[in-house]
Amino acid sequence: MTLLDWIEFRTIVAALTGGFVSAIAFSSWLIYKYRRRIERMEAQLDNIIQERTLELQITLQELAEKNELLEAQSTTDALSGVRNRAYFDRKMVAELNRSRREQRPLAVVLLDIDFFKQVNDDFGHLAGDQIIRQVAELIQSNLKRCSDHVCRYGGEEFALILPNTDTVGAVEVAERIRALLAAAALHVAEHQLAVTISAGCYAANADADSSPEYYIHCADKALYQAKNAGRNQVISYPSLFNASASDTASKEQPHVSS
Template sequence: PQSPNWANWAIPLTIAVGETSMAIFAMTFLDLRRRRPLMHRVFVGFVIFQLLMLAITPLIGYRPAILIETAGVFVIAVMILTAALMLIRDGYRPARYFLLAWTALLVGVVAYALVSFGLLPKIFLTEYGIQIGSALEMTLLSFALAFRIRDLENEKQRLIRRSRDQLEAQVAERTRDLNEAMKELSELNLRLHEHSLRDGLTGAYNRRFVDQHVEAMRQRCAEGQQPLSVLMIDLDHFKQINDRYGHLVGDDCLRTVADVLHSQLLNDEEKLVRWGGEEFVILLPGVGHQAALQRAEQIRSNLAACPSTVQNQSVQLRTSIGVASADAAQLESVACLLESADGALYQAKRGGRDRVVVGQIAGCIKDETSDLR
């Protein structure tokens, strides 16, 4: 009463604030930013216009301001209806409840606007249409918000499930990658272990292989009631080859010998070992004395018939071989059998080289009488 001018300005200003609030609420509830970006920009433009009207209303006069704001009621009503219908068509369920709630308010607002333009008579329902519509709107929006909250909870649960599924998939993928890496590492370790048991020059096994595996070989033969034979092979006059042609040529000769010896192995159980220098050992599980002797003679003759060409000159490879065989179940140790083959090898050397000699194994056989005692 004390400020009639302010009372006049308060009406269009209040309408502007109300229309702005309606636009912001509709944008938020209907999730227009994500679901309808173009319609969201239209609503943002309307809000900006209303904020501008709040600033210029005192400058343009009461009647123009009230007419613009009243027209804005129709605009926001159409915008809200359009947005709600679009989202209903998109299958967004909360939009149906939102439209039902806002229809009550919009009817009251439109009725009030039509009264302002003199298009409807001023009666209780039209004059207080906004208040009546607001009461109905709040009641219906409470239901709409309940459905919205439920949908948000469902969406949250869906996102949680999807995140859990993605996490489980990532864990499974990482586990698979880890298992593959562990498998590769295991294979690499196996190759490294295998490499550590090999002679770098010839590719034959080294003495470490004998230390780690030969007892298991004897045990398998003993369990199968099989013999075990050893061939100790040495190149004759190899030092002369090194002195005359050099160690590189000597290495080539060793590789040639190793290739020939490898070709004489009949199965995977038979093993070629570089014992040291120009000496090689062939382990023959399951091969008896007579067969081992024949194999040794064949190896000696094959090496003699396989000259190595060095600096355009043919180098004859002669070998001395010591043979030792025993029943694996009666054998004291493989080391004893190796000593027997080594002794036979040196007998071949002293006997003129390029020959095969059989070693004595009497000292390698277990004393059965002592076992019985």
């Protein structure tokens, strides 16, 4: 028996043999001891709850980060590094709903690398892959708003989603990208290639009948007109104006190696 146990034992005996006053004192002592024990148990329980809560918060944060990583991986084009077609399809539905709700214009721009097949034929598919990556980087770096998105639509074709943008604004964005690319020299192995793009733009306030397919259809019609008119230019549908490059670039050799 420890000294503390002995003291408690003597206290209990004294309380039991000491009459009514001692009994009251003993009862008070028991209540005090009980409360102290409850307080210790509550403190231990609080510590356990805090530890488990912190562990749960860390687990949830790790899970959220993994979900974000998986989401980014599933919506990113492996070759170009920009968003993929699946992301474009999903984002278009969301932006159409927002355009319809807020009655603000939504613009879609289709951009296609000119004479891309010839690049592949002359320099190989690895060179074509490098061209796609560099064009994607140039487009991405020239989108000024976080709400604007570039997606690889397929092959050598890219699509821009430009919320709250009318036809004039869409043409301005596409023309800036076209002009910068036309003035740049893309490095592929030991070669420097002059690469151009053609672009078709469509913008409108979404209504009850609007669909992603219709926006793409209109932008694609404008892109076809740009290609048919000689490439290296931006055309809107309906035609607003033709932001074309120099006429000499239209049907000449699309790249020069050195």
